[in-house]
Amino acid sequence: MYTAYIGKRLIQLVNQREGKERSAQEFFDEVYIPLFFMNERYLQHVNNSKFDQAYKQKKKTPLTTEVLANALSGQHEKILTDAPDGSFFLGGAAAEASAGTSGQVTDLVLPITEHEVYASWVGAAMGVGVSGGLNVLIDSNEVLLALYEGWYRYREYLTQTPNLKPHQVNTWNGYWLTNVFDARFDPEYPFANKSPDIKTDAKTGTASIETTSWVKVIFALSERMPNQSLNTYVYSLSQMNTTVGFVAMELPAVRYLNELYQKISRESGALTTDSFDTLYDTALGFQRACELGKIGIPALEPKQLREHMPGRGTNKPFKQPKDKDDPILITYNLYQTWIIAMLNNQQLIDLTTKVASVLNEFANEGDRGKKVNSNAVDKLLETKNRREFIEKMAEFVKNDEKNATNFDELGNTIILMPTTDFPLFMALLKLKYAVAKTK
Numbered sequence: 281m282y283t284a285y286i287g288k289r290l291i292q293l294v295n296q297r298e299g300k301e302r303s304a305q306e307f308f309d310e311v312y313i314p315l316f317f318m319n320e321r322y323l324q325h326v327n328n329s330k331f332d333q334a335y336k337q338k339k340k341t342p343l344t345t346e347v348l349a350n351a352l353s354g355q356h357e358k359i360l361t362d363a364p365d366g367s368f369f370l371g372g373a374a375a376e377a378s379a380g381t382s383g384q385v386t387d388l389v390l391p392i393t394e395h396e397v398y399a400s401w402v403g404a405a406m407g408v409g410v411s412g413g414l415n416v417l418i419d420s421n422e423v424l425l426a427l428y429e430g431w432y433r434y435r436e437y438l439t440q441t442p443n444l445k446p447h448q449v450n451t452w453n454g455y456w457l458t459n460v461f462d463a464r465f466d467p468e469y470p471f472a473n474k475s476p477d478i479k480t481d482a483k484t485g486t487a488s489i490e491t492t493s494w495v496k497v498i499f500a501l502s503e504r505m506p507n508q509s510l511n512t513y514v515y516s517l518s519q520m521n522t523t524v525g526f527v528a529m530e531l532p533a534v535r536y537l538n539e540l541y542q543k544i545s546r547e548s549g550a551l552t553t554d555s556f557d558t559l560y561d562t563a564l565g566f567q568r569a570c571e572l573g574k575i576g577i578p579a580l581e582p583k584q585l586r587e588h589m590p591g592r593g594t595n596k597p598f599k600q601p602k603d604k605d606d607p608i609l610i611t612y613n614l615y616q617t618w619i620i621a622m623l624n625n626q627q628l629i630d631l632t633t634k635v636a637s638v639l640n641e642f643a644n645e646g647d648r649g650k651k652v653n654s655n656a657v658d659k660l661l662e663t664k665n666r667r668e669f670i671e672k673m674a675e676f677v678k679n680d681e682k683n684a685t686n687f688d689e690l691g692n693t694i695i696l697m698p699t700t701d702f703p704l705f706m707a708l709l710k711l712k713y714a715v716a717k718t719k
Contacts, residue, residue: 283403283404283406284371284396284397284400285403286417286424287401287402287403288403289403289419289424290406290425293421304395304399304402307402312402313352315431316405317331317348318345318348320338320343320348322335322446323447323449323452326404327517330352330358331348331352331355334348334350359394360394364397369397369400370404370517371515371521404517405450406428407450407453408454409450409451409452409491409492410492410497410566411492411493412565412566412567413491413522414494414515414566415450416494416513416514417513417515418510418511419510419512422504422505423457426457426461429460430452431449433456434452437471437476443480443485444486445487448489451489451492452476454491454492454497455476455492457492457497457500458496458497458557461501461504462474463503477490477492493561496557496558498531498534502532502534502535503535506531508531509528510531511526512528513526514526514566514567514570527573527574527575528575530577533621534575536621537621540620540621541614542556544613544616544617545613548613559610560614561583562580562583563581563586577621585619585707588711589707590665591664591703597658597714598612598713598714600718601715602718603718612714619708619711620708623705623708627693629708631690632708632709635687638686639716642679642683643656653679660672661706661709666699669694669702670694673690674691
């Protein structure tokens with residue numbers, strides 16, 4: 281299981297940094313167990329482990345030092361004598377063939393040593409929990425060491441917050457990455473810039489850390505490592521294990537999206553003090569995004585943009601902003617950012633801006649009471665395919681000969697455009713037309 285690989289990677293990194301040569305078992309005993317389990321408020325939940333069994337009995341038998349020591353002793357015995365299964369080889373299959381987490385198990389006898397079992401516990405604690413109930417293992421020295429330091433901060437925070445529920449190390453990891461990789465992070469005051477999002481149950485008073493959006497985690501990684509593409513492993517370990525698999529994160533593309541948004545915001549004058557990651561919300565959940573094979577610009581489609589596209593949504597028009605200070609312009613800048621990044625065709629983008637302005641001028645000409653021109657523009661923007669758009673645009677050439685060159689250029693561009701780009705182009709044209717009407 282990949283958890284064992286990541287666990288061994290971390291142990292090697294910490295050993296190198298500290299000048300030690302601890303084995304996986306020694307690291308387990310000397311570092312991991314004292315921090316995670318030698319306290320009645322565990323940092324991690326390991327289902328059906330000896331520690332989990334002791335925790336479930338704590339009302340009858342309090343988790344004293346002796347009880348925890350016995351749980352550790354029993355866990356060692358199980359690891360050293362029993363065939364590995366999912367209760368103590370984290371990420372492994374269940375022991376029984378009929379169990380729900382026993383599927384797709386090879387009949388080849390793979391050599392799994394006790395060192396790999398110990399390392400799997402450490403590796404599972406490296407999982408970065410994101411919204412959607414999935415964890416991400418990230419094969420990066422900088423990320424692994426940052427998460428390792430975050431463990432100690434988690435224990436500190438848990439101690440300072442008596443009503444905070446335990447067992448949330450993976451959820452904590454998601455928060456911690458967005459905090460420690462923020463440019464404003466101060467190690468002397470680690471929670472000053474960004475505290476965990478806490479939700480408190482009104483009835484019980486129990487608090488819990490809210491799961492971090494996968495988009496925020498990816499944006500944080502792109503800020504810290506803008507030139508790297510990371511290999512990640514996406515999964516979930518719970519009552520039923522889930523394996524999504526290996527997913528590449530294209531951080532340069534994600535970083536470009538942020539830079540493009542800043543450029544568009546400056547040019548439009550619709551500026552905000554909110555950071556890009558707090559404004560951004562995606563149409564796709566994390567698992568669906570992973571199904572694209574990699575996390576890049578396509579996976580970051582903004583939420584609700586699709587309903588403005590022909591063929592993909594309801595082809596709704598964009599609401600006209602009230603004025604230049606309308607907050608909706610910030611959302612429109614997010615939409616423009618993604619569409620422009622997807623099209624990656626500056627000539628088409630410039631032409632779209634020009635045509636949107638021409639359409640606005642045409643709509644305002646003639647008899648305002650009859651709105652003949654305005655209705656013609658609306659019908660043009662309701663088109664659902666290239667052929668229909670070009671046919672309707674031909675009517676504009678007859679009625680607006682002075683802009684025939686612009687329409688002709690746009691028609692030629694659309695003919696050569698990939699079919700998949702047409703919905704993006706139409707959404708961009710409608711958006712720019714709505715903004716042009718405000719100016």
